[in-house]
Amino acid sequence: METVLQYFSINPVFYIFATLAVIFALMMVTSENPVYSAIFLVLTFFCLSVIYLTLEAEFVAVIQVLVYTGAIMVLFVFVIMLLNLGRDAQLTEYAGPMKYLSILLGFAILIQIGLATKVTFSIGAKGAYPIERVNEMGNTEAIARELFSQYLYPFEIASILLLLGMIGAIVISKKRPD
Amino acid sequence: MEALIPFIPYLMIPIMVIVYLSTVPIMIQVERKVSAWLQYRMGPNRVGPLGLLQPIADALKMLSKEDVIPNHVNKWLYIAAPALMVFPAFFVAGVIPLGVLTIAGQDVMLQIGHTNIGILYVLAISSIAVYSIAFGAWASNNKYSLLGGMRSAAQMMSYELPMGLSILGMIMLTGSLRLEEIVNFQMNSVWGIVWQPLGFLIFFTTAYAETNRLPFDLTEAEAELVAGYHTEYSSLKFGMYYLGEYCNMLTASFMVTILFLGGWHVPFLGSLNVDPFVKQLIQVGAMAFKVAFLMFTYVWVRWTLPRFRYDQLMNLGWKKLIPLALANVVITAVVMAF
Numbered sequence: 001m002e003t004v005l006q007y008f009s010i011n012p013v014f015y016i017f018a019t020l021a022v023i024f025a026l027m028m029v030t031s032e033n034p035v036y037s038a039i040f041l042v043l044t045f046f047c048l049s050v051i052y053l054t055l056e057a058e059f060v061a062v063i064q065v066l067v068y069t070g071a072i073m074v075l076f077v078f079v080i081m082l083l084n085l086g087r088d089a090q091l092t093e094y095a096g097p098m099k100y101l102s103i104l105l106g107f108a109i110l111i112q113i114g115l116a117t118k119v120t121f122s123i124g125a126k127g128a129y130p131i132e133r134v135n136e137m138g139n140t141e142a143i144a145r146e147l148f149s150q151y152l153y154p155f156e157i158a159s160i161l162l163l164l165g166m167i168g169a170i171v172i173s174k175k176r177p178d
Numbered sequence: 179m180e181a182l183i184p185f186i187p188y189l190m191i192p193i194m195v196i197v198y199l200s201t202v203p204i205m206i207q208v209e210r211k212v213s214a215w216l217q218y219r220m221g222p223n224r225v226g227p228l229g230l231l232q233p234i235a236d237a238l239k240m241l242s243k244e245d246v247i248p249n250h251v252n253k254w255l256y257i258a259a260p261a262l263m264v265f266p267a268f269f270v271a272g273v274i275p276l277g278v279l280t281i282a283g284q285d286v287m288l289q290i291g292h293t294n295i296g297i298l299y300v301l302a303i304s305s306i307a308v309y310s311i312a313f314g315a316w317a318s319n320n321k322y323s324l325l326g327g328m329r330s331a332a333q334m335m336s337y338e339l340p341m342g343l344s345i346l347g348m349i350m351l352t353g354s355l356r357l358e359e360i361v362n363f364q365m366n367s368v369w370g371i372v373w374q375p376l377g378f379l380i381f382f383t384t385a386y387a388e389t390n391r392l393p394f395d396l397t398e399a400e401a402e403l404v405a406g407y408h409t410e411y412s413s414l415k416f417g418m419y420y421l422g423e424y425c426n427m428l429t430a431s432f433m434v435t436i437l438f439l440g441g442w443h444v445p446f447l448g449s450l451n452v453d454p455f456v457k458q459l460i461q462v463g464a465m466a467f468k469v470a471f472l473m474f475t476y477v478w479v480r481w482t483l484p485r486f487r488y489d490q491l492m493n494l495g496w497k498k499l500i501p502l503a504l505a506n507v508v509i510t511a512v513v514m515a516f
Contacts, residue, residue, distance in 0.1 A: 039255075039313070059295055063298070070301075070305030070306060071338065074305075077309070078312070081324060140295060
């Protein structure tokens with residue numbers, strides 16, 4: 001019997017990259033320079049993708065790099081550089097005393113999430129796609145089969161939403177003839 | 179011999195590093211000589227016999243130059259960015275197969291990692307290279323560099339879309355993301371270029387744009403931007419960008435060969451009456467030959483075609499290549515359904 005929790009506890013790679021992900025995420029939030037924030041966010045995404053790899057979900061791992069690191073964050077960096085936010089316009093908004101309360105609440109949520117995952121992961125039943133079956137049929141095939149059969153409707157709706165967003169952006173940015 | 183089989187992936191690591199590293203000096207020489215021939219010049223002919231030691235002289239020059247770090251740069255990023263260029267360039271070699279060898283009755287793939295997401299891995303890792311250019315440009319704190327970096331970010335974003343879409347046709351035909359499966363599919367039928375001529379053309383074009391080579395080298399357009407993103411770089415840091423560019427070209431050539439030119443497949447080799455092991459070695463050689471020819475094409479195109487204007491580049495990417503690639507996917511799907 002190997003539950004997800006046991007899997008985590010024996011995998012040092014997970015611990016290394018989970019720690020790094022948390023450190024990079026903290027540095028992303030705390031750094032004042034937007035370009036540094038973008039760099040740390042990219043590094044966080046990388047660590048996440050390694051964690052996916054330790055779970056033998058290589059398709060999700062590679063899509064994480066391809067979509068988030070390779071496309072979305074490039075756009076972020078592009079906009080930051082285009083607006084030249086780097087040097088002068090450093091982020092100087094501070095929360096004041098509310099900061100300490102938010103840190104406290106953040107830790108409370110963290111503990112709650114930790115407790116919740118401990119309960120669900122250790123007693124969770126096996127689904128239709130346990131790790132042996134996924135390995136047998138291939139990671140990508142398993143995702144594709146589920147996505148285009150059982151979850152076809154939500155998938156199509158999400159696609160149409162994204163398409164609407166694209167068309168909307170084009171319409172807004174287009175010059176109106178007046 | 180059988181005990182050797184589990185160690186083949188580990189043996190492939192130094193081999194791939196040597197393949198990538200040895201390509202760069204060869205390409206420097208080819209670039210100089212071919213450009214000279216195309217322009218009716220002699221080219222380098224002083225260092226060594228026929229000027230063949232010129233790459234060594236070039237490398238020594240690059241190593242021994244003063245490493246200038248300008249005062250106004252963002253020091254950490256300025257130093258890290260060139261290294262970031264070389265990292266994905268070598269990292270991507272992890273899934274590229276060079277051929278098959280039958281050792282002790284077992285087919286062994288000459289490849290470091292056998293993953294079932296081969297193509298996606300190559301696309302994902304090579305899409306990281308843009309950060310090196312963008313961050314290097316930004317850290318230089320120079321407006322020409324910044325313009326070059328921004329052009330590069332926009333260009334690589336725009337051309338990644340048609341590149342991914344042009345591969346889709348081959349993936350649909352093969353039904354696999356494994357590079358070795360795609361080669362096997364072509365060995366059992368015909369080369370991908372026959373199946374997907376449009377896909378080949380689009381992929382070939384985008385490969386030039388993704389590697390920032392002429393006619394798409396808007397990121398370093400000398401006439402407009404001094405030298406683009408590497409204006410402020412000198413010595414080995416500039417050398418790292420140089421190295422990364424040639425490694426990316428090699429990866430792109432490998433991908434074109436594997437996807438559309440049959441990989442290590444040699445036509446009519448089956449009817450030849452030689453030892454199977456020799457045949458497999460010939461196949462590895464054929465792969466090397468195809469890749470070398472594509473690398474030569476890079477140089478050929480560079481010294482033949484003039485540079486695009488930036489708006490032409492964007493128009494070509496968004497208004498021509500993406501619709502064409504989408505049409506290619508639809509046509510492939512319709513033909514496959516009937």
